[in-house]
Amino acid sequence: LNKKKTIDERLLKICELLEASINYYNWVGFYFKNGDKEELKLGPYVGAPTDHTIIPFGKGICGQVAVSNQNFVVPDVAAQDNxxxxxxxxxxxxxxxxxxxxENIGQIDIDSNTPDPFTEADERFLEFVCKKVSEML
Ligand code: SME
Incomplete structure (x- = not known):
């Protein structure tokens, strides 16, 4: 049994369930620290394919979370310069x-096509999901 494949399958299932269950979750994916490099690598996801399979630490919303270790809620992406x-x-x-x-080893990233949809309930719920994910890695 290939353990890594099984984990990726489970992560993909989580993405599928989240995207299907919550109408304002339109792209759902995981990024993980890429070995010893100061960069994130795209893991399982659902939604439109992205060119951003590698994101340097500090770049974009995802790269900023890789260094801040904090949740990042962006109500309006057009208002962000990074x-x-x-x-x-x-x-x-x-x-x-x-x-x-x-240790901050990765993140869940969710994009919405709805303006300002995320509440503290989303943060608490997704923190719970991330904790469950951390326990299966
Ligand atoms: N918007 C992210 C990049 C990843 S895509 O949303 C899938 C960012 O600014 O880091």
């Missing part, structure tokens, strides 16, 4: 870090 556009339909974004033994 933002990487993956699709012109995207209006808002939320990124929640994933911690293993206190």
């Amino acid at each position: 933002y990487i556009a993956c699709s012109i339909t995207v209006k808002a974004e939320i990124v929640i870090p994933i911690f293993v033994n206190g």
Whole structure:
């Protein structure tokens, strides 16, 4: 049994369930620290394919979360200057870090085509999802 494949399959299922269950979750994916490099690598996702499969730490919303270790809720992506556009339909974004033994090892990234859709309930819910993910890695 290939353990890595099984984890990726489970992560993809989580993306599929989130995208299908919540109407303002339009792109759902995981980024993980790429080995020892100061960059993120795209993992399982659902939604429009993106060219941004590698994101340097500090770049875009995702890269900023890789260094801040904090949730990042963006109600209006057009108001951000350090933002990487993956699709012109995207209006808002939320990124929640994933911690293993206190270390920020990746994140869940969700794009919305709805302006300002994310509340603290989304943050609490996605923190829970990220904790469950960290326990299966
Ligand atoms: N918008 C992200 C890039 C990843 S795409 O949303 C899939 C960012 O600014 O980091």
